[in-house]
Amino acid sequence: MADNATGPVEPLVGIIGGSGLYDIDGLEEKEWRTVETPWGPPSDDLLFGRLHGLRCVFLPRHGRGHKISPSGLNYRANIDALKRVGCTDVLSLSAVGSLKEELPPGHFVVIDQFIDRTFAREKSFFGTGCVAHVSMAHPVCSRLGDALEGAARGLGLPVTRGGTYLTMEGPQFSTYAESVLYRSWGCSVIGMTNMPEAKLAREAELCYATVAMVTDYDCWHEGHDAVTVDQVVKVLFGNADNARALVKAVLPVVGQGRDLCTSGCDHALEYSLITAPAARDPEVVAKLGVVAGRVLNA
Ligand SMILES: CSC[C@H]1O[C@H](OP(=O)(O)O)[C@H](O)[C@@H]1O
Numbered sequence: 001m002a003d004n005a006t007g008p009v010e011p012l013v014g015i016i017g018g019s020g021l022y023d024i025d026g027l028e029e030k031e032w033r034t035v036e037t038p039w040g041p042p043s044d045d046l047l048f049g050r051l052h053g054l055r056c057v058f059l060p061r062h063g064r065g066h067k068i069s070p071s072g073l074n075y076r077a078n079i080d081a082l083k084r085v086g087c088t089d090v091l092s093l094s095a096v097g098s099l100k101e102e103l104p105p106g107h108f109v110v111i112d113q114f115i116d117r118t119f120a121r122e123k124s125f126f127g128t129g130c131v132a133h134v135s136m137a138h139p140v141c142s143r144l145g146d147a148l149e150g151a152a153r154g155l156g157l158p159v160t161r162g163g164t165y166l167t168m169e170g171p172q173f174s175t176y177a178e179s180v181l182y183r184s185w186g187c188s189v190i191g192m193t194n195m196p197e198a199k200l201a202r203e204a205e206l207c208y209a210t211v212a213m214v215t216d217y218d219c220w221h222e223g224h225d226a227v228t229v230d231q232v233v234k235v236l237f238g239n240a241d242n243a244r245a246l247v248k249a250v251l252p253v254v255g256q257g258r259d260l261c262t263s264g265c266d267h268a269l270e271y272s273l274i275t276a277p278a279a280r281d282p283e284v285v286a287k288l289g290v291v292a293g294r295v296l297n298a
């Protein structure tokens with residue numbers, strides 16, 4: 001292991017707020033700051049502040065006012081920006097459609113797997129000039145998952161631990177045939193944003209976990225109309241209050257000093273680089289400074 005992969009870690013928690021979550025209330029010492037990255041601009045300025053005295057950073061995934069569509073998001077810039085400002089842990093909060101009867105609107109799912117059906121997005125920081133292959137076998141940090149589950153249960157929120165999030169390209173919602181197909185695959189929920197976000201967080205050696213907040217039954221459920229934005233928005237404003245309460249409850253748990261992540265997220269690049277040092281393109285390597293500097297400069 002590169003000798004800079006040691007603890008203890010002073011965590012800084014980044015929160016990516018999805019649809020309906022464009023701000024975090026109750027933040028002290030609040031300040032929006034512009035962050036530039038080699039991958040272009042992130043979705044918006046980053047909001048810095050303190051909750052219960054603990055520092056955290058918030059990024060509205062679609063920008064304030066929800067200006068950017070799922071396919072138009074600069075996922076690389078968002079993840080690089082969070083790492084660049086010192087984040088070690090990323091909590092993703094997302095609105096989703098339910099693919100299971102037992103996950104009704106208002107329910108929270110602490111995701112543990114993803115299926116990536118997106119096709120029109122930049123999915124890696126690496127490529128020609130510096131190739132790396134990280135493991136995505138276990139895409140979610142189970143330490144963060146434990147903390148989110150505990151906090152949700154402590155608040156009495158309806159929560160399920162574990163579930164597969166199917167990421168579709170969008171922006172249109174699924175056809176009935178697609179919805180039925182994804183159900184037959186055993187998927188729990190459907191959304192448009194968590195891939196490649198989770199892949200990029202892994203490449204950047206960030207601990208990442210998603211709380212999926214159910215807003216609708218997509219279009220497969222006979223007893224419910226096919227999803228509309230109107231319906232999603234109605235439910236997600238209720239969900240958003242619960243999401244904010246969850247963030248407040250989980251921060252004191254995940255914000256405490258710790259050793260290296262027991263899930264291995266923070267040394268994911270350890271055995272992943274395959275391009276020989278002499279064959280690496282210096283320009284590509286320079287771009288990767290924040291994301292992979294730990295291993296590239298070891
Ligand atoms: C407004 S419904 C569709 C929209 O909501 C979800 O976004 P996010 O994950 O950022 O909450 C879904 O993935 C779509 O982007």
Ligand SMILES: Nc1ncnc2[nH]cnc12
Nearest residue numbers: 095096097190191218227
């Ligand atoms: N049914 C659905 N499909 C895709 N993304 C969603 N976000 C919220 N509901 C959704």
